[in-house]
Amino acid sequence: MKKKLGLSIAAIFCFLTALGQAPTYLNEKLPVEDRVKDALSRMTLVEKVALCHAQSKFSIPGVPRLGIPELWMSDGPHGVHEEQLWNAWDGAGWTNDSCTAFPALTCLAATWNRDMAGLYGRAIGEEARYRNKDVLLAPGVNIYRTPLNGRNFEYLGEDPFLASQMVVPYIQGVQKNGVAACVKHFAVNNQETLRLDINVELSDRALYEIYLPAFKAAVQQGGVWSIMGAYNKVRGEHACHSDLLLNKILKKDWDFDGVVISDWGGVHDTKQGALNGLDIEMGSYTNGLTTESAFGYNDFYMADAYMKMLKEGAVPMSTVDNKAGRILKLIFRTSMNRERPWGSFANEEHHNVARTIAEDGIVLLKNEPVATKQAPLLPLDAGKYKKILVVGENATRNLMDGGGSSTLKVKKNITPLAGLQAMYGDKITYTKGYESGRPLYDRIDEIPSAKTDSLRAVAIRLAKEADIVIFVGGLNKNYQQDSEGSDRAGYGLSFKQDELITGLVAANPKMVMVLISGNAIEMPWIKKVPAVVQGWFLGSETGNALANVISGKVNPSGKLPFSFPVKLEDCGAHSFDATVYPGDKTNVYYKDDIFVGYRWYDTKKIKVLFPFGYGLSYTTFTYGKPVVSAKAMTNEQTLTVTVTVKNTGNVAGKEVVQLYIKDEKSTLQRPVKELKGFEKISLNPGEEKLVTFTIDKSMLSYYNDIKGSWIAEPGKFEAVIGASATDLRGSAEFILK
Structure with a gap:
């Protein structure tokens, strides 16, 4: 049905163009903002509101009267989900929807290889495109805070820099296919226990330094087209309609131009959904996975109840124009993009x-x-x-x-x-x-x-x-x-x-x-x-x-993209009482703060079973002495640190060279060191390569929650080169003036 609709749109456009009457919203050569403005001007209020909520378990309607097609979504993040019934969680029983299963994202993070992330995104995006999916509900970038979290396997490890570096090429690979990546679960979704109601209380430092960077990279570097809200609350607000997360941080500070999609059943209030940055409501009146709804889609918070509020003036009409405009832009990028490739599915290339x-x-x-x-x-x-x-x-x-x-x-x-x-x-x-x-x-x-x-x-x-x-x-x-x-x-x-x-x-x-x-x-x-x-x-x-x-x-x-503690009590989230994990049934307090993973073990001097960044090879590698290009830098300057790595064994192998930055002295306490660079290199026996990292102000900065901004304090720093968070091979000092 969708292919027929797409062809009909193209035919209509060509016909109307010949007559000089093609509407602006159909002209893909024009700026997308002009197309959105034109389409909005032609839509009724009913059509705008209809875009803001589901019409089935995994789709929203388009605007049939204007030839604007539906938007179809699929679960990920490791493969394209089987086709499901229109209004049930059961499989539709198709015989041609058996996909390629790609490795879980913990494995992708363990590659420490940006090229692999791009390859992963391209291949899974091709599978989604072939299946006529417009939004792939992936990848997940929540931080590994505790080894008990049931969904850690869907995420990219304990370090925000590693997760940020790996998520960007994944997104870009997916979206080259005209399929939107949907980064999830925004934000601070680090446990499944009490996930629908638990309220997370944490410092600004923990929020900005640990739990937000991968999402920020997805938006500002990856150019992601959609983001999924989380089930949990953050500082008393449900994440799917959080003024702090969606309005202030995501859309204002980061200038996100995409669509916020709720997790299935993650919406709880019409007015908050209208005002606090949510764009599409999916799956409400269910628990997000198993309970079938006894309600119709018009009963969603962002359906008839939203329409009523708009007509009564209880919420501004500008809210629906903003939501519908964002959704139209997503449709123009995906299901109305006549230039996107056709994709491919479950073939030998993808298995490779x-x-x-x-x-x-x-x-x-x-x-x-x-x-x-x-x-x-x-x-x-x-x-x-x-x-x-x-x-x-x-x-x-x-x-x-x-x-x-x-x-x-x-x-x-x-x-x-x-x-x-x-x-x-x-x-x-x-x-x-x-x-x-x-x-x-x-x-x-x-x-x-x-x-x-x-x-x-x-x-x-x-x-x-x-x-x-x-x-x-x-x-x-x-x-x-x-x-x-x-x-x-x-x-x-x-x-x-x-x-x-x-x-x-x-x-x-x-x-x-x-x-x-x-x-x-x-x-x-x-x-x-x-x-x-x-x-x-x-x-x-x-x-x-x-x-x-x-x-x-x-x-x-x-x-390893996360540490293996010897015992659970060694982990920061389990070093306090039950209020820190899993919470007191109402709130969970992140007293471990910015000290997550190796940051905690370094600071507390706790020996781990296997450290972050650790992994053996069938060959051996030796490191030279790190050298910095200058002994000092200013905020406006950069410097480089170089190190030679040699394969001293008898077989070819790959090594992940890791750069950690250590701040010798700061106003507020910082971790002993933090990952700020890595490169995976291939070496034949006896071969030696020079690895270069560039250090800039952002790599020296921390979030000062007293001043409410990122700062890099003048003073002495160390560039530390390691084969893991505990296997440190050398360091070089420099000064930030």
């Missing part, structure tokens, strides 16, 4: 993209020999082993199923077991080891203890007979795992996996742990397990990517 990103983001956490004078356990040489035992439900489980709105129906699903079998053939034997049950959204599917014990006993017996064991476990998309709608119940592994791992490594010390998760976990067995691979949720090509890294066909180069 998914595998390449997965391989680039897999992190090697530990790789030690089982005995002295032996080589590290990985890469796993097939010639050394006759019997390779694979254990773990995640080796065969469909990990695209469950997890809330990110669940996907996929065309291709290469499981870890399938990938290992393709690599090592009949040397592979498999046993389940544990079981987790069905991916239920609101409760745990209990597994009888007798069954769990039996599965564990079989796995341990087989481990004794094997030459080497590969355990594939971790988290999944079940309730209280990595899933929307619930936070994790604890920091440890569920389904008695810790007991299983301890039993397996006791039976056979040659063991590789493959952790599938979007979160850090507790590792009580870490000293006994010689090799650990952080595998993330890797999408359609999971098995092939893992097998390529485990075998050494691909040298691992991922680095």
Whole structure:
């Protein structure tokens, strides 16, 4: 239907142009502001209000009378969701909507590779375009504050600079297809517990330094066309109609010219929605995911109730003109853009993209020999082993199923077991080891203890007979795992996996742990397990990517986008009382303030299990001494810091060179150091490269909430070069005059 409508618009335009009567809003050669102004002048109030709320679960109406088409949205962020029924959460039962599953965004962040982010955005944008989706509800950029947050796997880690750098090319890649990216969830949405009502109280410093930068980069550098509001409140206002977030910060300070879309069920008041920056209301009278509405779409807050307020003068008519104008601009950029490409869907090229990103983001956490004078356990040489035992439900489980709105129906699903079998053939034997049950959204599917014990006993017996064991476990998309709608119940592994791992490594010390998760976990067995691979949720090509890294066909180069604390209490959000997480059922107080992730561990001198920015390789790298181009700079100047990096091993590899800035003295307390640059470089054996970073005033600044502005205080700074947040290879001092 949409293609026919698009062609009819083109035909009408050509016909009217020939007659010299084409309306301005149809002329794509004219400035978009002129087109919007002309279309608004032709629209009735009913048509304007209709644009401001849903007409189905995932669409809003256009203006049929004027030939302006509908706007269709799709869930992401790791693939294009299956087609759904018009007014239900059930799948429509199509047979041609099985997508490519790309790696979860934690994996993308772990690549520390801007090129991979652009590749990801382009490919998923092509899939959305092919499916005639105008808005992709992705990516997510909320900050990793606690390892218990059920949606951390959808986000880009604990550091605002890393998230900012990775989100921009993703957005640009998507929008090259004439599909709007919709960055979410704006803002301070860092837990699923009480997510619909919890009110976040935090300082201006935490807001501006930690929780807003990735959104700001999305707007000002990425040019994103839409943003989704969050469920939670911020300082007493629901985020989907927050005067502070939407009017003052997003639209005034950042000059955002796009559309604010509510999360599904995130609107609570007509007047606030009218006045406080919301543009499109989606999914109200539901809980955002499961409960079907008994109301019609005219019952939405921004429908008949809004119309009534407008007619009575309770809210200005200018509000609807502003909202409709923004929505028209989005339609002109997407569904009425006759120049956008056609896209492509679930093809081999996209599967290759998914595998390449997965391989680039897999992190090697530990790789030690089982005995002295032996080589590290990985890469796993097939010639050394006759019997390779694979254990773990995640080796065969469909990990695209469950997890809330990110669940996907996929065309291709290469499981870890399938990938290992393709690599090592009949040397592979498999046993389940544990079981987790069905991916239920609101409760745990209990597994009888007798069954769990039996599965564990079989796995341990087989481990004794094997030459080497590969355990594939971790988290999944079940309730209280990595899933929307619930936070994790604890920091440890569920389904008695810790007991299983301890039993397996006791039976056979040659063991590789493959952790599938979007979160850090507790590792009580870490000293006994010689090799650990952080595998993330890797999408359609999971098995092939893992097998390529485990075998050494691909040298691992991922680095952690968040820290792994030893125990939960080490984390800043869990170092206080329940009011700091998960809150007192009304408010949650961010007493950890700006000290999130490595900023907290540095400041408190807490040793972590695996630090931010950490990841091993099958080769080794040495760093030269960092050199600054000048010993001093002014606010108007920049300087460069350079460092040489050499591959001193025997195989080609990639290294992520990280720049941290340390302020020696400041009026207000600052973190010990902060990430302000990174480059991922490829090096052949013996090859050396020079890496250059440019330092400007913005990289030295912090938000002074007393003055209400960003400031860079004169004084001494250090440019610190590291291979992780704790593996610091050198530094160079300079002065800001």
